[in-house]
Amino acid sequence: MGSVNLKTIAEKAGVSLATASRVLSGSDYPVKDELRERVLQVAQELDYVPNANARGLLRGRSQTVGVLVGDVSDPFFSGMIGGIHDVAGKAGYMVTTVNTYREPGAELDIVRRLRAQRVDILILAASGLADPIHTESMQRSLRAFVEDGKSVVLIGRHEVAGDFPASRVEFDNRLAAREVAEHLQGLGHREVAVVAGNSRLLSIADRVAGFRDVLGESLVVVEAEPTRDGGYEACGAILDDHPRVTAIAATADQMAFGVLARLRERGVQVPGQVSVTGFNDIAFAVDTVPALTTAHLPLREMGRSAMELGLRGLEGGHDRVDTKPQLVVRGSTGPVGR
Amino acid sequence: MGSVNLKTIAEKAGVSLATASRVLSGSDYPVKDELRERVLQVAQELDYVPNANARGLLRGRSQTVGVLVGDVSDPFFSGMIGGIHDVAGKAGYMVTTVNTYREPGAELDIVRRLRAQRVDILILAASGLADPIHTESMQRSLRAFVEDGKSVVLIGRHEVAGDFPASRVEFDNRLAAREVAEHLQGLGHREVAVVAGNSRLLSIADRVAGFRDVLGESLVVVEAEPTRDGGYEACGAILDDHPRVTAIAATADQMAFGVLARLRERGVQVPGQVSVTGFNDIAFAVDTVPALTTAHLPLREMGRSAMELGLRGLEGGHDRVDTKPQLVVRGSTGPVGR
DNA sequence: TTGAAAGCGCTAACAC
DNA sequence: GTGTTAGCGCTTTCAA
Numbered sequence: 001m002g003s004v005n006l007k008t009i010a011e012k013a014g015v016s017l018a019t020a021s022r023v024l025s026g027s028d029y030p031v032k033d034e035l036r037e038r039v040l041q042v043a044q045e046l047d048y049v050p051n052a053n054a055r056g057l058l059r060g061r062s063q064t065v066g067v068l069v070g071d072v073s074d075p076f077f078s079g080m081i082g083g084i085h086d087v088a089g090k091a092g093y094m095v096t097t098v099n100t101y102r103e104p105g106a107e108l109d110i111v112r113r114l115r116a117q118r119v120d121i122l123i124l125a126a127s128g129l130a131d132p133i134h135t136e137s138m139q140r141s142l143r144a145f146v147e148d149g150k151s152v153v154l155i156g157r158h159e160v161a162g163d164f165p166a167s168r169v170e171f172d173n174r175l176a177a178r179e180v181a182e183h184l185q186g187l188g189h190r191e192v193a194v195v196a197g198n199s200r201l202l203s204i205a206d207r208v209a210g211f212r213d214v215l216g217e218s219l220v221v222v223e224a225e226p227t228r229d230g231g232y233e234a235c236g237a238i239l240d241d242h243p244r245v246t247a248i249a250a251t252a253d254q255m256a257f258g259v260l261a262r263l264r265e266r267g268v269q270v271p272g273q274v275s276v277t278g279f280n281d282i283a284f285a286v287d288t289v290p291a292l293t294t295a296h297l298p299l300r301e302m303g304r305s306a307m308e309l310g311l312r313g314l315e316g317g318h319d320r321v322d323t324k325p326q327l328v329v330r331g332s333t334g335p336v337g338r
Numbered sequence: 339m340g341s342v343n344l345k346t347i348a349e350k351a352g353v354s355l356a357t358a359s360r361v362l363s364g365s366d367y368p369v370k371d372e373l374r375e376r377v378l379q380v381a382q383e384l385d386y387v388p389n390a391n392a393r394g395l396l397r398g399r400s401q402t403v404g405v406l407v408g409d410v411s412d413p414f415f416s417g418m419i420g421g422i423h424d425v426a427g428k429a430g431y432m433v434t435t436v437n438t439y440r441e442p443g444a445e446l447d448i449v450r451r452l453r454a455q456r457v458d459i460l461i462l463a464a465s466g467l468a469d470p471i472h473t474e475s476m477q478r479s480l481r482a483f484v485e486d487g488k489s490v491v492l493i494g495r496h497e498v499a500g501d502f503p504a505s506r507v508e509f510d511n512r513l514a515a516r517e518v519a520e521h522l523q524g525l526g527h528r529e530v531a532v533v534a535g536n537s538r539l540l541s542i543a544d545r546v547a548g549f550r551d552v553l554g555e556s557l558v559v560v561e562a563e564p565t566r567d568g569g570y571e572a573c574g575a576i577l578d579d580h581p582r583v584t585a586i587a588a589t590a591d592q593m594a595f596g597v598l599a600r601l602r603e604r605g606v607q608v609p610g611q612v613s614v615t616g617f618n619d620i621a622f623a624v625d626t627v628p629a630l631t632t633a634h635l636p637l638r639e640m641g642r643s644a645m646e647l648g649l650r651g652l653e654g655g656h657d658r659v660d661t662k663p664q665l666v667v668r669g670s671t672g673p674v675g676r
Numbered sequence: 677t678t679g680a681a682a683g684c685g686c687t688a689a690c691a692c
Numbered sequence: 693g694t695g696t697t698a699g700c701g702c703t704t705t706c707a708a
Contacts, residue, residue, distance in 0.1 A: 003486050005701055016679045021703060029704095030677065047482050049453045053394045054701035057684045062391065064434070064455075073420030073638070075413065082411030085437050094455060096402070096434045099423050116390045117402075117432060144385050148341050228621065257625045264627075283566065287595045289602075289627035300411070343685055354695045359687060367688095368693060392685035395700045 083303020177210025231258025421641020515548025569596025
């Protein structure tokens, strides 16, 4: 459009394009002070803003990171995104986020679009899918990206081959779930129900597997929307269909909030009659009454690590950060009463 | 880099650049089926991904929206960002977010960088600053953007001149605060404390003004970090310094959560001894015990509207959507007891 | 120290 | 229908 560009500046300042560029692009190329002044002056007056598209085209770097998440407004993801912003901002990077809306089938297309935008770094934070075909296509796409000198970071995506040239932020969902389950078991709970999100998602499948490792086949698994309302609904069903259950474990804190709400509504004492656990330890987990026992994930920290790894990946090697999940025992769990 | 580009495709398919472009860019220009097939085939094989930078350079449109927020991980903002994604995704737009970290001084620079990225739409969701100089510079920058055929959406930014050519999503913070205050007053509360975020921010100043409109000069205003911990700390100070206070109103729900936590810790009954109110009505406000009375803002809806307006703005006119704040009375407020 | 010019990847006239 | 070519705005050789 009518946008002022380098040419405008160069003309008004009476210098060549090259000189204007050298002054304005922060090059350390020597330019006589007088000319430099003149260019700066004109640029300021005309409010010149360089065109990152043109620059990116030339340099092959966009100073942009693309982040694929399930849902930006879910505290689980927004916590990580916050961490990504923390280090991206300092490094002069822009952050572009895209929602899969928890529909892993959309991932391939999204990655494509992010690649089209020529992001330098791709962070995959949404849960993967337990489907080899899908994984295969994804790896192919990512590999092309990496071979282009770009950088990929996988957050909790162990389905991608171990030798794939990407950095990783790992956390062991299965282990974390086991810790939660052992905690419940230690309190005497034998009849436990899990309120689980979509089990096609690897992260969910892992968590459920962890619960089953400890609690065995007797475990009741109820699939639900990964939201407060999903937890609320599922809890209703559990109370009706499995009245002997003494503990309800959710695969996400929000679902646990819904569970707590339903129990409160039904007049069921927590943890007196039923214990409740969450997963992820989002900020509010501490504010329910009773406060939620949950598996803590350092979300913001994970985002930071991811972005740091991404940046480093641009320089060459990739690396791996392992995050220890940690059981946080609060008031929502207690010994079997009854 | 070694990226496959249009030229590669054209050569491998044995056609001209133009033909390849016509097939791959979704142009409706006629191309013989055989050639079209060949191009598509090669593109598929080589996993061709068009370069959005080059395209953007040419078309002057990037299919990207830039969003300026205080903090992506704050549910207030992430709710709006979620709404923005909802409509951006459908429209084929990418969303780039930037944090001001609630430091309005950073805004100018951020807008500049977003302009450099050549976003088509700029959504300003972070609170403005009550400072004419700052506003003036901001308007100048935004005006240049708009004159470039781009689109600006202001969310709750009434400091920007009424005749400024931008769309707006407005909500009346002051009125909302008045409604909260009237509710408290109606319950008999006379000694009220407000836990407020940074009052240099216009949104906060407006909210405090609304409280003062109703409750008068006797209102105790305590400034705090706009976080749970900020509320927690402020509440401690209020209990110590103003023991006669019977209601505590926060300018954000998270702060109210902190207040509730502190009161619980001190054994103060809510709402029996002290009533508590929040602001914004983030999802979790319903899950505290007692549930939080607060001024509801339809965050996601606001985000959607903003993006819709932004898209429409590209076509020319700008528009305005007024959002009605709405008092939601829950369990955290009650008549003065004592 | 400065300027002219090539070219990043792509689209849109314009010719054939 | 298809191909050639001129740029979009910028950086960076290469000459001067």
